[in-house]
Amino acid sequence: MVTDGYALYAIFFMEANASAVEHIAVLAATLAEQIILPKDAVMVDATVGQGGHSYLFGRTLGPEGVIVGLDVDRNSIQRAQLKLKDLQCRVVLICANFANINEVLSEQGIKEVDFILADLGICSAQLTDVAMGLSFQTNMPLDMRFDKSLTTTAADIINGFEEKSLADLIFRFGEDRASRRIARFIVQHRRSQPITTTGQLAAIVARALGQTGPKRKSRIHPATRTFQAIRIAVNGELENLEKLLGSAAKLLRKNGRTAVISFHSLEDRLVKNDFKENQKQGIYRIVTKKPLVASEQEIIYNPRARSAKLRIAQKICES
Numbered sequence: 564m565v566t567d568g569y570a571l572y573a574i575f576f577m578e579a580n581a582s583a584v585e586h587i588a589v590l591a592a593t594l595a596e597q598i599i600l601p602k603d604a605v606m607v608d609a610t611v612g613q614g615g616h617s618y619l620f621g622r623t624l625g626p627e628g629v630i631v632g633l634d635v636d637r638n639s640i641q642r643a644q645l646k647l648k649d650l651q652c653r654v655v656l657i658c659a660n661f662a663n664i665n666e667v668l669s670e671q672g673i674k675e676v677d678f679i680l681a682d683l684g685i686c687s688a689q690l691t692d693v694a695m696g697l698s699f700q701t702n703m704p705l706d707m708r709f710d711k712s713l714t715t716t717a718a719d720i721i722n723g724f725e726e727k728s729l730a731d732l733i734f735r736f737g738e739d740r741a742s743r744r745i746a747r748f749i750v751q752h753r754r755s756q757p758i759t760t761t762g763q764l765a766a767i768v769a770r771a772l773g774q775t776g777p778k779r780k781s782r783i784h785p786a787t788r789t790f791q792a793i794r795i796a797v798n799g800e801l802e803n804l805e806k807l808l809g810s811a812a813k814l815l816r817k818n819g820r821t822a823v824i825s826f827h828s829l830e831d832r833l834v835k836n837d838f839k840e841n842q843k844q845g846i847y848r849i850v851t852k853k854p855l856v857a858s859e860q861e862i863i864y865n866p867r868a869r870s871a872k873l874r875i876a877q878k879i880c881e882s
Contacts, residue, residue, distance in 0.1 A: 587865045588615030589684060589824055590873050593855050595619060597875055598820060603627035604677040607668070607814075609661035609807060610634060612686045614643035620678070621650040628652035631676075633667060635660050635710035636689065660710065662803035664810045675816035675882060681807060682824040683800075684867065697794065699786045702762030707790075707797045717793045721758050726750045736801075736829065737792030745771045745789055764789070791827065801829060808837040812846050815878040820850065822875045831872050838876045850875040 594616065600606065602625035608617045611632030621630050630652055634640050640656050647654045659667050661681060668676070689709070690698050696706030696717065707717035724732065730746035733739050748771035749758065758764055768786040769775045795801060811821045825831040831854065841847035854872035861868050 588612075588619065589682060589865065589868045589871045590855065590857060590861070591616065591619055592861070593857075593873060594680070594822060597850065597855075597873075598678060598822065600624065600628070600678055605629045605673060605675070606631070606678040606680070607664065607676050608632045609664060609679060609681040610683065611643045611656060612639050612682065613688065614646035616680055616682060617643065617654075618646050618650070620680075621647060621652055621654070624650070624652035626651050626653075629673070630654045631668065631671060631673065632656045633659050633661050633664065637711075638688070638692070639686065642688070660803055662799075662806040664807060664814065668814065674814075675819070676814050677816060677819045679807075679811045679815065679819075679821040681804075681822070683804070683830050684824065684826045684871065687867075696761055697790070699761050699765035699784055699790055702760050705758065705760055705764060707794045709798055713797065715797060717764075717797050718757070718759055720793055720796060721749060721764060722753050732796055733789050733792045735792070736795040737788035737790075738828065739788040739792070741772055747771070761790075795829070801833065804830060804833055805837075808833065812841050812878065813882065815882075817878055817881050820875055820877045822873060824871050824873050825854075826870050826872075831874070834874050838874060841876065846878060846880055847876040848879045850877055 598620070600620055600623055602623070604624060606617070606620055606629070608630060611617055611634045614632065617630050617632055624630070630647070630650070632643055632647070632654065634643070635658065637658050640658050643656055647656070655671060657667055685697065689695050691701070693703045694706070695709070696703045705716065705718040705721060720729070720732070726746050729749060730743045733745055734742035739745065745768055748767050752758060752767050758767065765784065765786040768789045772785045774785040815821060823834045825834055838847055838849050842849050851874050854874050856873070857868035857871055
C-alpha cells in the first residue's frame with residue numbers, strides 16, 4: 564500500500580508546483596496513512612521547508628483549520644508561501660527556530676495543537692545554495708548556518724577550535740572514530756593557510772582518512788561525518804531538538820500526535836528516548852514501536868529517503 568501510495572504522492576507533489584519542484588517530501592505517503600486530521604485541526608510544521616508535508620495535510624483541512632509553518636531559512640519560507648497559497652485553511656508562516664515553538668504559538672494565540680511534525684533533513688535547495696556552504700560536492704564558502712543571524716560559522720570552528728576540542732566535536736556529533744586524526748590534519752593545514760571553503764575541508768578529511776580519488780573505500784564521501792558534526796555544532800541542532808521535544812508534550816491536546824523524521828542516529832536516539840520517557844510518565848502512547856522507513860519504491864523516487872526514520876507518538880492525557 565505504501566509503495567503504490569508513494570508513486571501517487573510523488574506525482575501529486577510534482578503536479579502541485581511543477582515549476583518549483585526541487586525537493587520531494589520524505590515519507591509523505593507513510594505519514595498520510597498514519598495521521599488523519601480533522602477538518603478544523605491545528606497543525607505545526609516545525610520545519611516547513613518548501614511546504615511539501617504541509618501541502619499534503621493542508622489539502623485535507625477546511626477553512627477552520629490552521630497550519631503554522633516554521634523555518635529558520637527565509638528562502639524556504641518564501642518557497643512554502645508559493646506552494647501553500649491556495650489552501651483553504653489558514654496558513655501562518657514564520658521565520659523562527661522550532662526551539663521557540665512555545666513563544667511563536669503564544670504570539671498567535673494558540674494554546675493547543677493537534678499535530679506537530681518535524682522533518683530534520685536538509686532540503687535539496689539548501690545543499691545547492693552556495694550561501695549555505697553545506698555541500699562537499701561543490702566548492703562553497705565554509706558557512707553551514709541555516710539561520711544567518713547566528714554569529715559562528717563553520718569556518719570559525721574549523722580555524723578557531725584547538726585540536727582536542729575539534730576532535731571531540733567530530734567524535735561527538737559525527738561519531739567518527741578517526742576524529743583525532745582528522746583534527747590533526749585540519750590543524751596542520753590551517754597553520755599554513757586558513758580553511759575557508761567546503762572543498763578545502765573535504766579534501767583535508769579525505770587525505771586524513773587515506774581515501775582520495777580511486778582509493779576511496781565507500782560510496783559515502785569520507786567527509787560526510789565531519790560535515791555533519793560541524794553543521795550540528797554551528798546550528799545547535801541537538802539542543803534545539805531537545806527543546807522542541809520538551810515543548811511538544813505540553814502543546815499537544817489529548818489524542819494529538821507528534822511525528823519526527825530523523826536522518827542520523829543522534830537525532831533518532833533523542834526522539835526515541837523522549838517518546839519512551841513520556842510513555843513511562845503516562846503522557847504519550849508510542850504509535851511506532853519501531854521507526855518507519857522508506858519503501859524501496861520511495862527510495863527510487865527519492866534517494867535521500869534512504870536514511871529517514873519516522874517515529875510517531877500520541878498524547879493520551881489532558882494538558
